[in-house]
Amino acid sequence: MSSTVPAASLAPAALHRLRDETLDPGQLAAYNLYLTAGPAGLRLGVADVQRNKFLVLEEYAAPEAGTTLAQQVQALAAEHDLLGRPGWNRVRLAVHNRAFTLLPAPLFRPGDETAYLRLHHALDGQHESVHAYTHKGLDVVSLFAAEKPLTDWFARTYPAGRLVHRTSALLQGVVQQSEQNGPARVYLSIGPQQLTVLVMRGKRPEFCNVFPYSTPEDLIYYTILVMQELQLDPDQDLVMVWGDLMHDSELFTILRKYIRNLRFGNRPFDLSYSYRLNDLFEYRYFELFALHLCE
Template identity: 75%
Template sequence: MPPVALHRLHDETLDLENLSAYNLYLTAGAAGLRVGVADVRRNKFVALEDYAAPDGAMPLAGQVQALAAEHELVGRTGWNRVLLAVQNRHFTLLPASLFRPGDEATYLRLHHATDPQRESVHHYTHTGLEISSVFAAERGLAEWFRATYPEGRLVHHTSTLLEGVAHQNEQGNARRIYLSIGHQEVTLVAMRDKQPEFCNVFPFSTPEDLIYYTILVMQELQLNPDQDLVTVWGDLMHDSELFTILRKYIRNIRFGNRPYDLSYSYRLNDVFEYRYFELYALHLC
């Protein structure tokens, strides 16, 4: 059973006969699959698609294969670049100067017990931020991606979030907190002068869990919920319980924008600007 389409937004300029002029971006996680296409020359997103995970525990590999079997974009080759971001809590960050290729499993073992039958370990180095990300991905998904797009790049969703936040047009060196809310998990990032100081993913099942982790991180970083700015992206609405409780306990809170320095088709105006940030930010990786 293929994933269920929630959004399929295409600009009329998207030319399916000239895929080399575009980058293909994919994200895969508990909420399902997301697809983005960016025009390389115009530095512009011209397509966005969102697919909910089908009922049942279908692996991500099965979802993406079912989608590719009948899709006009996913599974096709000839793109300029292809990147896939996996969304999970199984990652760690370390200074790039300390990273040694081949030791990925050792680094990750401190934070996550990898199951070699179901998972494979990967890495991505942020050259501008001078940090390396080591993460686990569903083995079947990684194997499908490697076979379909040998030159493609696999990253963790925290890497796209870090790159996107670092490219935000914000002045000053004050520490800032950023939240990205996904399916029953929230990624919290603290940045100072465009350099990451904290990044972690927390599970939550209630709005109270969400505000607990947010306030806990702010307190650990000596930030004041009554004064310091918190920026939010992700899968929530202005009138949702999640945003209501955030606004109740954090006075200076706002929804984030799409990544700067990129253009977006008017077709994408059908969705809120604070959604799909990690998908857009793949363009910055």
């Protein structure tokens, strides 16, 4: 006799569950729900629309071997008091993977998303779906693939929700903090085994890619390689860092060894954050917060 494992048994362990006591789960129309899903696991944020303020941050462990992101999200939604519920003012989900590209908006033709993406990614049409997100004001379109069961669940659960790539949240957050005619700067977002490198000149993106890494040496190699290709100087040009690292970690140590002008990034501006988030480092969860800037 076969047995079915209950969905809730696949629910991931909570690493952080921070909530402001002013959150009213009975008034979801007053809030926006933000989600990021990828190798680092699932992260959830809730922002009060009227106060422009983040009230909730929750982080869940990455899926265990043999468990997909879609199974993780659905299992969590089965027992969560917020995730999976309808009635939100706005919902955004950002997926984190290497299957994406940025295209100048004048070159984009709706309907050709798959053809564009195949130039950069070996698409698995059976298990992946292709999506596009337009960065208004930047003349840039993000094309990306996502796990089909995850996107199917999201479309069923939140028909009016918006799906984006995690690099789009990073880009929107960096644009908000950039000067119109500022110098070239390098922005790093560091996650488990994935490094995102974004290079901006003023408010214009010049380079964006996600690299795999397994050692601190890999991480600094890709960072220096990009800087050299764009004729940037590790001794002078600013490198801003966000992500999952500590001040005393090997990753930060090797970055500091080879890059002189290195700084940790801040949270997105023009937003406020519950006091419950005060104990978190400012440079963490940037993309989750920056989803608030994605239309």
